[in-house]
Amino acid sequence: MAQELNPVLGNMANDPKATEDFSKDAEEVIERVDTMKQAGRVEEAVEEMLALEKKCRQACDGRSTSKLLCKICQTYFDVKDWSKLKEHIVLLSKKRGQLKRATTDMVHLVMSWLDGLDKETKLELIGTLNEVTEGKIFVEVEKARSARKNRVHIEPDAVGAPEKDYIRTQIISKKLNPKLLEADDFQDLKILYYEYMVKYWLHEKKFLDASKAYLSIFKTASVQADESKWKPVLTAHALFLTLAQYDNEQEDMLNKLDTLEAKKLDKVPVFQQVVKLFLRKEITAWPLANEAEVRSHPVFQDESHEGGAARWDMLKKRVVQHNIKVISEYYEQIHTARLCELLCLSDKEAETELSELVCSKFVYAKIDRPAGTIKFGKKQTYTDRLNDWSGSITKMLDLVENT
Numbered sequence: 001m002a003q004e005l006n007p008v009l010g011n012m013a014n015d016p017k018a019t020e021d022f023s024k025d026a027e028e029v030i031e032r033v034d035t036m037k038q039a040g041r042v043e044e045a046v047e048e049m050l051a052l053e054k055k056c057r058q059a060c061d062g063r064s065t066s067k068l069l070c071k072i073c074q075t076y077f078d079v080k081d082w083s084k085l086k087e088h089i090v091l092l093s094k095k096r097g098q099l100k101r102a103t104t105d106m107v108h109l110v111m112s113w114l115d116g117l118d119k120e121t122k123l124e125l126i127g128t129l130n131e132v133t134e135g136k137i138f139v140e141v142e143k144a145r146s147a148r149k150n151r152v153h154i155e156p157d158a159v160g161a162p163e164k165d166y167i168r169t170q171i172i173s174k175k176l177n178p179k180l181l182e183a184d185d186f187q188d189l190k191i192l193y194y195e196y197m198v199k200y201w202l203h204e205k206k207f208l209d210a211s212k213a214y215l216s217i218f219k220t221a222s223v224q225a226d227e228s229k230w231k232p233v234l235t236a237h238a239l240f241l242t243l244a245q246y247d248n249e250q251e252d253m254l255n256k257l258d259t260l261e262a263k264k265l266d267k268v269p270v271f272q273q274v275v276k277l278f279l280r281k282e283i284t285a286w287p288l289a290n291e292a293e294v295r296s297h298p299v300f301q302d303e304s305h306e307g308g309a310a311r312w313d314m315l316k317k318r319v320v321q322h323n324i325k326v327i328s329e330y331y332e333q334i335h336t337a338r339l340c341e342l343l344c345l346s347d348k349e350a351e352t353e354l355s356e357l358v359c360s361k362f363v364y365a366k367i368d369r370p371a372g373t374i375k376f377g378k379k380q381t382y383t384d385r386l387n388d389w390s391g392s393i394t395k396m397l398d399l400v401e402n403t
Contacts, residue, residue, distance in 0.1 A: 015099045017263055020059035025052055026067050033071060046072055046088070062101040068122055069106040076102050077113060082121055085110075086128045092382075093132040107133060130180060168233045169200045178216075187222045202305050204276055207314075211240035227267070232298065234264055235271045239299045242278050243314050246321060246362045270294060283323045283342060286316055320345065321362075328376040336372045 029052050036045040049068050057064040071090050076085040087120040089110060093103050107129060114122050173196075181190035195215040201210040214237035223229045238257060244250045256263070258275050266270035270290045277284045288294055298304040301311045323343055327334065340350045354374070364378040 002161065013061045015101055016060045018059060018061045020061060020108070022052065022056045022059060022061045022064040026056065027066040030071050031068065033075060037075055037078065042081070046075060049075075053095075055116050057095060057097060057099060057102070060099065062099045065102040066105040069102045070109045073106055073109060082124065086323075089128050089132055103132070110263070121301050133178075166200055166203050169196055173197060173200070177231060183222065190220055191217055191223070199305065207240045208244035210246060211237050213254070214240060230264065231268055234261065235268055235297060236299055237264075238271050238275050239294075239297060239315075242274060242318055243311060244301075245360065246357070246361075257323065273295075278318070278322055281329060283326055284319050286319050286344065288319075300303075321357055324354055324357055325363055330366065331376055333355055333373055333375045335371075336367075336374060339374060 019308065029049055033045040033049060036048075038040070049072050053065060053068040053072075056068060069154075072088055072092065076082075076088060085320055089106065092098070092106065094286055110129060110231060111123060114125060117125065146315055173193075176193065178193075180186065182192060185356060194217045197213045198210050201207070201213060214233055217223055218230055218233045218237055241250065241253055254275060258272075265275065270293050273290065274288070274294060277288075294300070295312060299308070300315075301308045324339075327339065327342060336350070340347055343350050343353075345353070351367065354363070354365060354367070358365050364376065366375045367373075370377070
Protein backbone atom coordinates (compact mmCIF):
# COMPACT_ATOMS: atom_id res chain seq x y z
CA MET A 1 0.00 0.00 0.00
CA ALA A 2 1.08 3.59 -0.59
CA GLN A 3 3.23 5.00 2.19
CA GLU A 4 2.71 8.61 1.10
CA LEU A 5 -0.19 9.84 -0.96
CA ASN A 6 1.25 12.86 -2.69
CA PRO A 7 4.24 14.58 -1.09
CA VAL A 8 3.73 17.72 -3.19
CA LEU A 9 0.36 18.37 -1.55
CA GLY A 10 1.63 17.97 2.02
CA ASN A 11 -1.14 18.06 4.64
CA MET A 12 -3.83 18.50 1.97
CA ALA A 13 -3.46 14.81 1.14
CA ASN A 14 -3.68 13.60 4.77
CA ASP A 15 -6.73 12.03 6.36
CA PRO A 16 -8.07 13.08 9.79
CA LYS A 17 -6.58 11.37 12.81
CA ALA A 18 -8.16 8.00 13.65
CA THR A 19 -10.55 8.00 16.61
CA GLU A 20 -10.65 4.20 16.94
CA ASP A 21 -8.47 1.27 15.82
CA PHE A 22 -10.26 -1.51 13.93
CA SER A 23 -7.11 -3.30 12.72
CA LYS A 24 -7.85 -6.55 14.62
CA ASP A 25 -11.45 -6.65 13.40
CA ALA A 26 -10.28 -6.03 9.85
CA GLU A 27 -7.72 -8.86 10.03
CA GLU A 28 -10.32 -11.28 11.37
CA VAL A 29 -12.84 -10.42 8.67
CA ILE A 30 -10.24 -10.68 5.91
CA GLU A 31 -9.20 -14.14 7.16
CA ARG A 32 -12.83 -15.33 7.07
CA VAL A 33 -13.34 -13.90 3.59
CA ASP A 34 -10.88 -16.34 1.98
CA THR A 35 -12.76 -19.29 3.46
CA MET A 36 -16.13 -17.90 2.42
CA LYS A 37 -14.84 -17.20 -1.09
CA GLN A 38 -13.72 -20.82 -1.50
CA ALA A 39 -17.18 -21.92 -0.39
CA GLY A 40 -18.76 -19.73 -3.09
CA ARG A 41 -20.17 -17.21 -0.60
CA VAL A 42 -18.60 -14.19 -2.31
CA GLU A 43 -21.52 -11.77 -1.90
CA GLU A 44 -21.92 -12.66 1.75
CA ALA A 45 -18.20 -12.05 2.31
CA VAL A 46 -18.36 -8.66 0.58
CA GLU A 47 -21.39 -7.60 2.64
CA GLU A 48 -19.50 -8.42 5.84
CA MET A 49 -16.51 -6.35 4.70
CA LEU A 50 -18.74 -3.43 3.69
CA ALA A 51 -20.34 -3.37 7.14
CA LEU A 52 -16.93 -3.13 8.84
CA GLU A 53 -15.65 -0.66 6.21
CA LYS A 54 -18.34 1.80 7.25
CA LYS A 55 -17.21 1.68 10.88
CA CYS A 56 -13.54 2.07 9.90
CA ARG A 57 -14.32 5.00 7.58
CA GLN A 58 -16.40 6.82 10.18
CA ALA A 59 -13.59 6.34 12.74
CA CYS A 60 -11.05 7.64 10.16
CA ASP A 61 -9.06 4.38 10.47
CA GLY A 62 -7.33 4.78 7.11
CA ARG A 63 -5.16 1.66 7.32
CA SER A 64 -8.06 -0.70 8.10
CA THR A 65 -10.34 0.98 5.55
CA SER A 66 -7.64 0.62 2.91
CA LYS A 67 -7.21 -3.10 3.64
CA LEU A 68 -10.95 -3.70 3.37
CA LEU A 69 -11.33 -1.75 0.09
CA CYS A 70 -8.43 -3.61 -1.45
CA LYS A 71 -9.76 -6.96 -0.22
CA ILE A 72 -13.20 -6.31 -1.70
CA CYS A 73 -11.63 -5.53 -5.06
CA GLN A 74 -9.26 -8.48 -4.78
CA THR A 75 -12.18 -10.83 -4.06
CA TYR A 76 -14.03 -9.86 -7.24
CA PHE A 77 -10.78 -9.91 -9.21
CA ASP A 78 -10.04 -13.47 -8.06
CA VAL A 79 -13.44 -14.72 -9.24
CA LYS A 80 -13.19 -12.69 -12.49
CA ASP A 81 -16.45 -10.83 -11.84
CA TRP A 82 -15.51 -7.71 -13.80
CA SER A 83 -18.90 -6.00 -13.66
CA LYS A 84 -19.02 -6.27 -9.85
CA LEU A 85 -15.41 -5.15 -9.63
CA LYS A 86 -16.09 -1.98 -11.65
CA GLU A 87 -19.31 -1.33 -9.75
CA HIS A 88 -17.60 -1.55 -6.35
CA ILE A 89 -14.57 0.52 -7.38
CA VAL A 90 -16.95 3.40 -8.14
CA LEU A 91 -19.20 2.67 -5.16
CA LEU A 92 -16.37 2.55 -2.62
CA SER A 93 -14.68 5.68 -3.93
CA LYS A 94 -17.92 7.67 -3.66
CA LYS A 95 -18.78 6.66 -0.11
CA ARG A 96 -19.44 9.68 2.09
CA GLY A 97 -16.24 10.82 3.79
CA GLN A 98 -14.15 8.18 2.05
CA LEU A 99 -10.53 8.34 3.18
CA LYS A 100 -7.86 9.47 0.73
CA ARG A 101 -5.39 6.74 1.64
CA ALA A 102 -8.00 4.04 1.10
CA THR A 103 -8.97 5.40 -2.33
CA THR A 104 -5.34 5.75 -3.38
CA ASP A 105 -4.40 2.23 -2.28
CA MET A 106 -7.43 0.79 -4.08
CA VAL A 107 -6.50 2.61 -7.30
CA HIS A 108 -2.87 1.42 -7.00
CA LEU A 109 -4.02 -2.18 -6.58
CA VAL A 110 -6.36 -2.11 -9.59
CA MET A 111 -3.69 -0.49 -11.76
CA SER A 112 -1.27 -3.30 -10.89
CA TRP A 113 -3.64 -5.78 -12.57
CA LEU A 114 -3.99 -3.95 -15.91
CA ASP A 115 -0.99 -5.41 -17.74
CA GLY A 116 -2.23 -8.98 -17.25
CA LEU A 117 -5.73 -8.41 -18.63
CA ASP A 118 -7.16 -8.77 -22.12
CA LYS A 119 -7.53 -5.51 -24.04
CA GLU A 120 -11.31 -5.13 -23.69
CA THR A 121 -11.33 -5.69 -19.93
CA LYS A 122 -8.28 -3.48 -19.55
CA LEU A 123 -9.93 -0.55 -21.38
CA GLU A 124 -13.09 -0.92 -19.30
CA LEU A 125 -11.11 -0.88 -16.04
CA ILE A 126 -9.08 2.11 -17.21
CA GLY A 127 -12.35 3.92 -17.92
CA THR A 128 -13.54 3.10 -14.40
CA LEU A 129 -10.27 4.35 -12.89
CA ASN A 130 -10.59 7.60 -14.85
CA GLU A 131 -14.08 8.09 -13.46
CA VAL A 132 -12.89 7.42 -9.91
CA THR A 133 -9.87 9.74 -10.09
CA GLU A 134 -11.70 12.60 -11.86
CA GLY A 135 -11.43 15.77 -9.77
CA LYS A 136 -9.42 14.16 -6.96
CA ILE A 137 -6.13 16.02 -6.69
CA PHE A 138 -4.61 13.51 -4.26
CA VAL A 139 -4.64 10.84 -7.01
CA GLU A 140 -3.57 13.09 -9.88
CA VAL A 141 -0.40 11.02 -10.38
CA GLU A 142 -2.46 7.83 -10.67
CA LYS A 143 -4.84 9.54 -13.10
CA ALA A 144 -1.91 10.55 -15.31
CA ARG A 145 -0.59 6.99 -15.32
CA SER A 146 -4.03 5.67 -16.18
CA ALA A 147 -4.32 8.15 -19.05
CA ARG A 148 -0.94 7.06 -20.44
CA LYS A 149 -1.99 3.41 -20.33
CA ASN A 150 -5.19 4.34 -22.11
CA ARG A 151 -3.23 6.07 -24.85
CA VAL A 152 -1.04 3.03 -25.37
CA HIS A 153 -4.11 1.00 -26.25
CA ILE A 154 -6.18 3.67 -27.97
CA GLU A 155 -3.61 4.80 -30.51
CA PRO A 156 -2.96 1.42 -32.17
CA ASP A 157 -6.71 0.86 -32.49
CA ALA A 158 -7.33 4.32 -33.93
CA VAL A 159 -4.46 4.10 -36.39
CA GLY A 160 -5.25 0.51 -37.26
CA ALA A 161 -8.94 1.01 -37.97
CA PRO A 162 -9.55 0.38 -41.70
CA GLU A 163 -10.72 3.34 -43.73
CA LYS A 164 -14.21 1.94 -44.34
CA ASP A 165 -14.61 -0.37 -41.36
CA TYR A 166 -17.36 1.77 -39.87
CA ILE A 167 -18.64 -0.90 -37.49
CA ARG A 168 -15.21 -1.25 -35.91
CA THR A 169 -14.86 2.53 -35.77
CA GLN A 170 -18.14 2.78 -33.87
CA ILE A 171 -17.15 0.03 -31.42
CA ILE A 172 -13.75 1.60 -30.73
CA SER A 173 -15.26 5.08 -30.30
CA LYS A 174 -17.62 3.82 -27.59
CA LYS A 175 -14.67 2.48 -25.60
CA LEU A 176 -12.97 5.87 -25.49
CA ASN A 177 -13.57 8.68 -23.05
CA PRO A 178 -13.23 11.92 -25.10
CA LYS A 179 -12.34 13.86 -21.94
CA LEU A 180 -9.02 12.01 -21.83
CA LEU A 181 -8.09 13.50 -25.19
CA GLU A 182 -8.16 17.03 -23.75
CA ALA A 183 -4.72 16.54 -22.13
CA ASP A 184 -1.95 18.62 -23.71
CA ASP A 185 0.14 15.61 -24.71
CA PHE A 186 -2.85 13.97 -26.44
CA GLN A 187 -3.52 16.72 -29.00
CA ASP A 188 -2.31 14.74 -32.00
CA LEU A 189 -4.37 11.74 -30.89
CA LYS A 190 -7.44 13.94 -30.33
CA ILE A 191 -7.22 15.24 -33.90
CA LEU A 192 -6.78 11.72 -35.28
CA TYR A 193 -9.73 10.43 -33.27
CA TYR A 194 -12.12 13.14 -34.48
CA GLU A 195 -10.93 12.78 -38.08
CA TYR A 196 -12.04 9.16 -37.92
CA MET A 197 -15.31 10.21 -36.33
CA VAL A 198 -15.94 12.68 -39.17
CA LYS A 199 -15.63 9.81 -41.67
CA TYR A 200 -17.99 7.70 -39.59
CA TRP A 201 -20.63 10.43 -39.19
CA LEU A 202 -20.53 11.27 -42.90
CA HIS A 203 -21.08 7.60 -43.69
CA GLU A 204 -24.14 7.76 -41.41
CA LYS A 205 -25.25 11.04 -43.07
CA LYS A 206 -25.23 12.80 -39.70
CA PHE A 207 -23.91 16.23 -40.60
CA LEU A 208 -24.54 17.78 -37.20
CA ASP A 209 -22.31 15.19 -35.51
CA ALA A 210 -19.65 15.69 -38.20
CA SER A 211 -19.82 19.42 -37.48
CA LYS A 212 -19.35 18.76 -33.75
CA ALA A 213 -16.30 16.61 -34.51
CA TYR A 214 -14.75 19.47 -36.50
CA LEU A 215 -15.56 21.84 -33.65
CA SER A 216 -13.62 19.58 -31.26
CA ILE A 217 -10.64 19.63 -33.64
CA PHE A 218 -10.94 23.41 -33.94
CA LYS A 219 -10.79 23.82 -30.15
CA THR A 220 -7.49 21.90 -29.94
CA ALA A 221 -4.65 24.19 -28.80
CA SER A 222 -2.26 23.13 -31.58
CA VAL A 223 -4.93 23.96 -34.20
CA GLN A 224 -5.84 27.29 -32.61
CA ALA A 225 -2.21 28.36 -32.68
CA ASP A 226 -1.83 27.86 -36.44
CA GLU A 227 -4.03 29.87 -38.83
CA SER A 228 -3.31 27.49 -41.70
CA LYS A 229 -4.83 24.69 -39.58
CA TRP A 230 -7.85 26.36 -38.00
CA LYS A 231 -9.15 28.01 -41.19
CA PRO A 232 -10.06 24.79 -43.05
CA VAL A 233 -11.37 23.22 -39.84
CA LEU A 234 -13.52 26.21 -38.90
CA THR A 235 -14.98 26.51 -42.39
CA ALA A 236 -15.71 22.76 -42.47
CA HIS A 237 -17.47 23.08 -39.11
CA ALA A 238 -19.54 25.96 -40.46
CA LEU A 239 -20.49 24.22 -43.71
CA PHE A 240 -21.47 20.93 -42.08
CA LEU A 241 -23.54 22.94 -39.63
CA THR A 242 -25.47 24.49 -42.51
CA LEU A 243 -25.92 21.02 -44.04
CA ALA A 244 -27.46 19.65 -40.83
CA GLN A 245 -31.23 19.30 -40.56
CA TYR A 246 -32.99 22.27 -39.03
CA ASP A 247 -33.66 21.96 -35.31
CA ASN A 248 -33.14 24.05 -32.18
CA GLU A 249 -29.66 22.65 -31.51
CA GLN A 250 -28.47 23.40 -35.02
CA GLU A 251 -29.82 26.96 -34.86
CA ASP A 252 -28.22 27.48 -31.44
CA MET A 253 -24.84 26.26 -32.71
CA LEU A 254 -25.05 28.58 -35.72
CA ASN A 255 -25.71 31.56 -33.46
CA LYS A 256 -22.83 30.61 -31.15
CA LEU A 257 -20.50 30.22 -34.11
CA ASP A 258 -21.47 33.63 -35.48
CA THR A 259 -21.05 35.28 -32.06
CA LEU A 260 -18.15 33.50 -30.36
CA GLU A 261 -15.95 33.06 -33.42
CA ALA A 262 -16.74 36.37 -35.11
CA LYS A 263 -13.09 37.50 -35.24
CA LYS A 264 -11.91 34.30 -36.87
CA LEU A 265 -14.87 34.27 -39.28
CA ASP A 266 -13.86 37.77 -40.37
CA LYS A 267 -10.74 36.16 -41.88
CA VAL A 268 -12.88 33.82 -44.02
CA PRO A 269 -15.56 36.29 -45.22
CA VAL A 270 -17.07 34.04 -47.88
CA PHE A 271 -17.93 31.34 -45.36
CA GLN A 272 -18.95 33.91 -42.77
CA GLN A 273 -21.48 35.12 -45.31
CA VAL A 274 -22.84 31.57 -45.71
CA VAL A 275 -23.39 31.34 -41.95
CA LYS A 276 -25.15 34.70 -41.88
CA LEU A 277 -27.40 33.71 -44.78
CA PHE A 278 -28.89 30.99 -42.59
CA LEU A 279 -29.30 33.31 -39.62
CA ARG A 280 -30.98 36.22 -41.40
CA LYS A 281 -34.74 36.29 -41.74
CA GLU A 282 -34.37 36.94 -45.46
CA ILE A 283 -34.84 34.85 -48.59
CA THR A 284 -31.49 33.59 -49.89
CA ALA A 285 -30.92 33.57 -53.63
CA TRP A 286 -29.60 30.45 -55.36
CA PRO A 287 -26.98 30.13 -56.80
CA LEU A 288 -24.96 31.75 -54.01
CA ALA A 289 -23.03 34.95 -54.61
CA ASN A 290 -19.63 33.24 -54.14
CA GLU A 291 -20.66 29.83 -55.39
CA ALA A 292 -17.34 28.96 -57.05
CA GLU A 293 -15.29 29.51 -53.88
CA VAL A 294 -17.78 27.75 -51.62
CA ARG A 295 -18.07 24.76 -53.93
CA SER A 296 -14.28 24.41 -54.16
CA HIS A 297 -14.12 23.76 -50.39
CA PRO A 298 -13.04 20.18 -49.48
CA VAL A 299 -16.48 19.59 -47.92
CA PHE A 300 -17.95 19.51 -51.42
CA GLN A 301 -15.09 17.57 -53.02
CA ASP A 302 -14.54 13.82 -53.14
CA GLU A 303 -10.83 13.97 -52.35
CA SER A 304 -11.38 14.25 -48.60
CA HIS A 305 -14.72 12.47 -48.26
CA GLU A 306 -16.84 10.75 -50.89
CA GLY A 307 -20.18 12.30 -51.77
CA GLY A 308 -19.12 15.89 -52.42
CA ALA A 309 -21.73 16.41 -55.15
CA ALA A 310 -24.48 15.01 -52.94
CA ARG A 311 -23.49 17.41 -50.16
CA TRP A 312 -23.65 20.33 -52.60
CA ASP A 313 -27.21 19.27 -53.54
CA MET A 314 -27.97 19.09 -49.82
CA LEU A 315 -26.76 22.67 -49.36
CA LYS A 316 -29.20 23.79 -52.04
CA LYS A 317 -31.94 21.86 -50.25
CA ARG A 318 -31.11 23.57 -46.94
CA VAL A 319 -31.23 26.98 -48.62
CA VAL A 320 -34.69 26.17 -49.99
CA GLN A 321 -35.85 24.99 -46.55
CA HIS A 322 -34.44 28.15 -44.97
CA ASN A 323 -36.42 30.22 -47.46
CA ILE A 324 -39.62 28.33 -46.65
CA LYS A 325 -39.04 28.99 -42.96
CA VAL A 326 -38.59 32.71 -43.67
CA ILE A 327 -41.73 32.82 -45.83
CA SER A 328 -43.75 31.08 -43.08
CA GLU A 329 -42.84 33.87 -40.69
CA TYR A 330 -44.02 36.62 -43.04
CA TYR A 331 -47.12 34.99 -44.55
CA GLU A 332 -50.18 33.51 -42.89
CA GLN A 333 -51.43 32.31 -46.27
CA ILE A 334 -49.82 32.25 -49.70
CA HIS A 335 -50.75 30.99 -53.15
CA THR A 336 -48.80 27.93 -54.24
CA ALA A 337 -47.77 29.67 -57.47
CA ARG A 338 -46.30 32.59 -55.50
CA LEU A 339 -44.42 30.21 -53.18
CA CYS A 340 -42.94 28.42 -56.20
CA GLU A 341 -41.94 31.75 -57.68
CA LEU A 342 -40.15 32.82 -54.49
CA LEU A 343 -38.39 29.47 -54.17
CA CYS A 344 -37.64 29.09 -57.89
CA LEU A 345 -39.07 25.55 -57.77
CA SER A 346 -41.83 23.58 -59.48
CA ASP A 347 -45.08 22.78 -57.66
CA LYS A 348 -43.96 19.24 -56.88
CA GLU A 349 -40.50 20.27 -55.62
CA ALA A 350 -41.93 23.02 -53.41
CA GLU A 351 -44.53 20.66 -51.93
CA THR A 352 -41.87 18.02 -51.23
CA GLU A 353 -39.62 20.46 -49.37
CA LEU A 354 -42.54 21.95 -47.44
CA SER A 355 -43.81 18.50 -46.45
CA GLU A 356 -40.41 17.52 -45.10
CA LEU A 357 -40.30 20.61 -42.87
CA VAL A 358 -43.85 19.99 -41.69
CA CYS A 359 -43.04 16.35 -40.83
CA SER A 360 -40.02 17.47 -38.82
CA LYS A 361 -42.32 19.99 -37.05
CA PHE A 362 -40.02 22.83 -37.96
CA VAL A 363 -42.81 24.56 -39.89
CA TYR A 364 -46.56 24.31 -39.40
CA ALA A 365 -48.53 24.48 -42.67
CA LYS A 366 -51.63 23.14 -44.38
CA ILE A 367 -51.79 22.71 -48.17
CA ASP A 368 -55.12 23.23 -49.93
CA ARG A 369 -54.48 21.81 -53.40
CA PRO A 370 -57.90 22.56 -54.97
CA ALA A 371 -57.68 26.20 -53.87
CA GLY A 372 -53.95 26.38 -54.67
CA THR A 373 -53.11 27.92 -51.30
CA ILE A 374 -50.90 27.17 -48.34
CA LYS A 375 -51.79 28.29 -44.84
CA PHE A 376 -48.97 28.69 -42.33
CA GLY A 377 -49.26 28.51 -38.58
CA LYS A 378 -50.13 25.93 -35.97
CA LYS A 379 -53.80 24.97 -35.86
CA GLN A 380 -55.44 26.45 -32.81
CA THR A 381 -56.98 24.12 -30.26
CA TYR A 382 -60.32 24.88 -28.62
CA THR A 383 -58.42 25.98 -25.51
CA ASP A 384 -56.31 28.41 -27.55
CA ARG A 385 -59.42 29.90 -29.14
CA LEU A 386 -61.09 30.36 -25.76
CA ASN A 387 -57.95 32.02 -24.40
CA ASP A 388 -57.83 34.40 -27.38
CA TRP A 389 -61.53 35.17 -26.99
CA SER A 390 -61.06 35.77 -23.24
CA GLY A 391 -58.10 38.06 -23.93
CA SER A 392 -60.08 40.05 -26.49
CA ILE A 393 -63.00 40.48 -24.10
CA THR A 394 -60.66 41.67 -21.35
CA LYS A 395 -59.07 44.26 -23.66
CA MET A 396 -62.47 45.50 -24.79
CA LEU A 397 -63.70 45.92 -21.20
CA ASP A 398 -60.50 47.80 -20.30
CA LEU A 399 -61.05 50.17 -23.23
CA VAL A 400 -64.70 50.75 -22.21
CA GLU A 401 -63.69 51.44 -18.62
CA ASN A 402 -60.93 53.84 -19.64
CA THR A 403 -63.24 55.66 -22.04
